[in-house]
Each structure stands twice: as C-alpha cells, then as structure tokens.
Amino acid sequence: MDTSPTTPLVEKWSSDFRSAHNLQGPEWMRELQASAAAQFSASGLPTRKTEAWKYTPVRALETLNPSVSGPAPRARQNVIFPEPVCPAGAVADIGNGCLAGDLPDTIAGVTLLPLAKGLEAYPEKLQGMLACVDLEGAARIFTALNTAFLDQGLVVHVGENVKAGSLLIRWAFSDEQKAQLNNFRILLLLDPGAELEIIEQYESAGETAGALNVVTQIDLAEGAVLKHIRVQSESDGVVLLTSTSVEQAAGSNYCYSGFDLGGGLVRHELDSILAGTGAEAGFNGAFILDRKRHVDNHVSVEHAARGCSSTQFFRGVLGGSSRGVFNGRALISPGADESKVKQSNANLLLSTLAEMDTKPELEIYADEVEAAHGATVGQLDEAAIFYMRSRGLSDKQARRMLTSAFCHAVTDRIEDRVLAERIAGMLDAVMPDGLPATGDS
C-alpha cells in the first residue's frame, strides 16, 4: 500500500476542497480551513510508519473511497434513527453528518446551537478552540480534514452551576451516503460547576456503509462535571473516526464510557489535559469484535497540575479474525505532583485468528505519583469452565457467562444502573461464541 501524500484518495479530497467554494463563515475561519486543507494534502494518509497508526491500517477507508462534500444538501433523506438507548432530557439527531430537524430547547440552562449560530454567539471562545487544534502530520489528517470542511457542527453550552441532565445524540447513515465521508464537529462548553450527561448513540438501520469523522472539543471550567457515554453498533461497512479532546480546569470531572459493538473500522482518539488542580478524568471502554472488524482506542491524558487523577479501563473481546488496538498514555508533567494514574487493559481472544495490540505508556516527570498499569491478552480460564460445567452448565453457557462477566466490569462503572444494564444486555447480544474445547456447541 503506497501511502505517500499523493494517494489518490487524498488527491480526491483536495479536489473536493477546491470545488467546495461555497464554504461560508467568517474570514478567520476560511483562513483556518485553507490552512487545514494544505495540511491534509501535504501529510497524506497514515501508514504503518505513522507511530500512532501503526496497528490501524486505513485500507477500509481507501476501499470505500469516499468523497468529502461541503455543505451540500446531503442530509436527511431516508435516515432512520434508532430507538433511544435510554430516556434523555433532550435528543439531537445527526443524519449523514448533518443536524436533522430543529435542535431541542427543552433543557433549562443549556444552549444548543448549530455551528454557524454558535460561532455568532461565542465568537472568541470558539475561534480559540477551533484554532488551537493540532493538525500536523499524517497522524492528524482526519482532524485536518474535519477542520478544512468545517461546516456542520453542534455547540452545547451549559451555564454556571446548571445541573443539566442528559442529552442524547443519535447518529445514523442512510445507504445512499456510502460514498461520502461526513465530517462533524461538536463543541461543548461547561461553565463553572455545570453538569451534563451526553449519550452518543451510533446506529444505522440495516446493513449500511458510510464514513463519519467526528471531532469533539470539550471545555470544562472549574468544578464542571461531564459524563460522556458512547454506544456504537454500526454495521461492518461503516468507518467511524472520532477524536475527542478535553481541557479540564481545577476540580472538574470528565468520565467517558465507550462501547463498540459494531463498525468495520473504528478509531477513537481520546485526549484530556488536566490543567487545573484536582481535576479528574476517567476513560472506560469495552469492545466486542467479530469477523474482520477493527477497533482502535487511543487514549492520552496529560497531568499538567497538582493532585489530579486519571483512570483508563478498557476491556476487549475478540473473535473471528478481528483486530483490536489499545494505546493508553499518561504523561505526568513536571510539577504535577501527587498525581494518581491507573491504566488497565485486559483482552480475551476467542479465536486464534484474532489479534490484539495493547500498549500502556506511562511517562512521569513529577514527584509523589501513584501509578499502576497493566495490560493482558489471554483466553478464557479453562479451569473455570470445567468448574461451571461440573455444576451443569454447558460449555457454551459457561464461556458466554465468563465473557459476559468480563465485559460487565466496564458497564459496572456506569452510575446510571438502568442504562448500564441496557448496555450490558446489548454487549451480551453481540458476544461472539468462543472456542468450544469439546465441540459441544
């Protein structure tokens, strides 16, 4: 696979950009877009030599060969949104990468705006956020692409000390959009003491193909609390790329729980900077893989202030000839004394053809740091399976029960028990069968 900057796919996107002259927005934004376009054209697609993408080839994207459209009327047609995964205070629907219908105005103290309106309402704040994103090199090409085609987006602002409840964001494709790479930007601003729960649900009707590139930027002011839950159950034809970056002021708390039950090629980049004293970040995730699916979670947390804590807790179950990637980095900067870090990634391989690449990275430049990390890749415990069978459970039942318990360690970390049970049930429903030792199943 030749992935020099002259890749046909990147050339196509450059050409798409040149013809997307109807991009609108303020002068500074057009400049930002032009410079982002120059970046993605120059850097090209990531290859095996791109460290952050070493284990995640983008072949599926090349095969899909999508165009990137500007703000054309690409939305809405025939998009069927899933049943909500849980009841929520408000629902925002994004079909084929465009906001569908009017935004809800039902949460008191919360402002929900489409990107263009948001830029008018919070010009300086958002300009600063949009401009500060790193777009350099092949590793950042999708963020550069997202910025170049910046058009569709959602701005959420929660006022000071507002306990806002929950916002459900439903994402779906319709099949005629499969030749498109849809870009979307979410900007979340939480004022001091604000609280919000965001639940993202990625689920298209039928066997859809398509590509979605979502960049989320989150700004948490002092003492703000954001719970972020993401449940993805797309079909194997879907390429999903997300990049979520959080900047956290003192005493703020960000908690991510991501569940990948589907998708052909999925990559989540999750970054947080703990910039203020005592900030906390938690990244939890579970992925269930089968067939040739590929899921990559890249987590990076920077402790930049004293007394912050972060956890990373990911579990993967891999069947078929699937492939999983976990890269968890924690950087404790000089002066970030009394930091606490826990990293854990455990994986179950249910097939000899499945592959998992896991790498926790810990860099410590401060004092009095409590750090623990561990990564495992293994099979089901045969002694446990015999024990369970000796009590009457079939080999298949025993394997399912063990695999399911393994993943529920992640759903157990969700405070909302009803939602946790619901997601646990969804995980169980897509659990691949293991390797029966006796051929009983």
Add this chain to the structure above:
Amino acid sequence: MLEVKDLHATVGGKPILKGLSLEIADGEVHAIMGPNGAGKSTLGNVIAGREGYEVTAGEVIYRGKNLLELEPEERACEGVFLAFQYPVEIPGVNNTYFLRAALNAQRKYRGEPELDSMQFLKLVREKLQILHINDDLMHRAVNEGFSGGEKKRNEIFQMAVLEPSLAILDETDSGLDIDALRLVAEGVNRLRAEDRAIIVVTHYQRLLDHIVPDVVHVLADGKIVASGGANLALKLEEEGYAWLEQGGIVPLNVENRP
C-alpha cells in the same frame, strides 16, 4: 449407585489409577483415605469428567449408565457432584446468578420447570439457614476473594442446592479450622439420605469423627488396598500408612459393611 471396575487412568501420560474397583450403594457414605499421590483426587476428577484425565481401562457405571461417555455437564445433570479441593474463582459472575443458572440447567435436563428468581431465592434462604452460611457470600462473585473456609462452605452450599445423588468431597476438610470443619461436616450430615451416596476423600481421621462413614477404603498406588468399617480410619490414624508398604497385610474387614 456407583460401580467402578478395574479403573486405570493416566494424567499427562503418567499412570495414576491402576485397577481401582469400588462399589457404593444408595444411602452409603464411603471414605477414601490414603497417602499423598495415591490417586485420591484423580478418582474424583475422572468421575466428574475433567479434561486431561485419560481413562485407559475399566469402567464407571453410575445408575446403570456408562458415566465415562458423558460430558461433565451431563454427569452433573445426572446427579454427580464434585466438591473441589481447590474451588475455582470466577471473577464477575455473581454466586446467586451462577448457582441459579446451574440449577436451572439441571432442571431443564431433567424436564423439570426452571425456577424464577423469587422461587430460587426462597430455596437459597432455606439452605443458607440449614448450613449457617452468611448470605453475603451470595452477593459476591463465585469464590472470588473467599477465604479457604468460605470456599469450602460454598461448595457444600452448592451441593445442598443442587441436591446431587452422588457427591464426591475432595479433601473438603483441608485448610479448615475445627469450627469450620464441624460446620462443613454438619452440612454433609444433613444431606445424608436414602437416595444419595457420598464419597469423602480425606487425609485425616478428624473429619470422620464428624461424618461417620459406612465404609473406609485405603487407596495406595492407584488401587484400593484395604476396605473396612469406620474403625479402619482409626487404625490409619494410629499407625499411618507405613504398614501398607511393609508387605501387604490387607485387613479386609467386610463384615462391618451395613
């Protein structure tokens, strides 16, 4: 109930059982004693169907069925229960949930209706009370973080709920203090029944002070070398196993059999 005939078994290619024969009738409690490495645990594992234990000759007939042809779960569903010497920890699987799934799997096999969670809870409460077990064990993951005594008691508890016809207790007394031993023994005694046979595998006489067996067997080098009444266990306690090696005085004290 159970008839073991000339059983030979190997573990990792190494012969462990070398012609073991044994017959147990309904309602009987048999103790199997013997020195380390004699094959006591192997017998339990072969009967339960553990992988890696290869039967090279002989047969095991349980209630007229060839047990060795059945999968481990089929044996369990037919009423065979092994209380493990080292009960396995199953992280994340709740004890109550596990046991209910196991009981229902067995009931389904036997064509009986499955118990819903309320019915099961009622059953659990009864059994917990009988065995003096704290119900907090039921809210925890199977054996996870249990003390040695808790694990053994959990085995007896599972036995009480599953109500097997043939129970094999593999060194259930090892690692127990006197009080725990008494509780476990009491649990076993309550399960003695006309239609149930129990095999108690143990190193020590002290368990047999509490569970008085009908027959005691001495297992050495893969064979039963002596069988007798409860008093055989006392003789072993006094004299050890050295006499076995000294040349074959085999006190077959069969008239003590009921």
